[in-house]
Amino acid sequence: MNMLKAFRRKHSILFCLGVVVVCWVIGLKCAGFIERNTLGRIGLSDRMEDGVSTIFCDGLVLVIAFLILWATDRLAIVGKKGAGFFRGLAVAAVPLSVSCLGIVAFVTMFQVGAAEMEQKLGTHPVFDAASVATLISFLFVGITEEMTLRGIVAETLLEHFGTSRDAIWKAVIISGVMFGVTHTINLFVASPVYVMGQVVSAAGGGILYAAIYFRAGNIWVVALVHALHDIMASSVIWLGGVTTSSALSMVGGPSLFPYAMAVVETLIAVFLLRKKKIGQVAQSWPELEQWHAE
Secondary structure, eight states, X not given: OHHHHHHHHHSHHHHHHHHHIIIIIIIHHHHHHHHHTTGGXXXXXXXXXXXXXXXXXXXXXXXXXXXXXXXXXOGGGGGOOTTOHHHHHXXXXXXXXXXXXXXXXXXXXXXXXXXXXXXXXXXXXOOSHHHHHHHHHHHHHHHHHIIIIIIIIIHHHHHHHOSSXXXXXXXXXXXXXXXXXXXXXXXXXXXXXXXXXXXXXXXHHHHHHHHHHXXXXXXXXXXXXXXXXXXXXXXXXXXTTOOXXXXXXXOOSXXXXXXXXXXXXXXXXXXXXXXXXXXXXXXHOTTHHXXXXX
């Protein structure tokens, strides 16, 4: 434990890279191996297995994240209030509102266009036990990725660089890029063109989530925002009655949408960390002075 804490302090960026490798490569690979030899033999439907598999895999990565936080004496972030949960939601008002409105719009669209959807995609809107499992899986993804990429990586970088304006942006950008790079693991299941767009979009999302986390100082705020975004973005999976692999097969050719999303998300982050508000980061992280004094 002491060695890991010392390594985190002296080699923060290498520590963060190691966390990403352990969680996303080793963790997910081990989870995938176990899942194939357990869930694969139960005889679940494809959609149900999709959701349960994600819960299982991300659950294992979440356990690894908690162990890292415990070993580095940073488990307190789980109960950290920061600016407060509801004030944190106010900070995240724009992405939160977009996700909620998007979910309502997609539910309406799927219900109104049920016949057309069945004709074009060969499926129809459905909400069953598999849909519930998928929704829970998105919640797990949001919590796991935020606990790891913001709770460990971004927080470590913020502690390392400090709370000056330049330091905050270093932590935001580096953690955002790392978050984007983790999505290259999807090259195993999707085309390089699609994954490249996903990497860029995720990097923009990572920058936005880090900005929200630093302002709010509350991991549960950004976990909720992240989960709702994933629920909106993957509506065709939980509401359209298809599996993840089927949804990926519907993706067409190259699109500028993921790149445009990355630009929009980055601009929102710039707004959140504008000169007038960036001082709130230090207010949400008063313990940084103590950590630097250690």
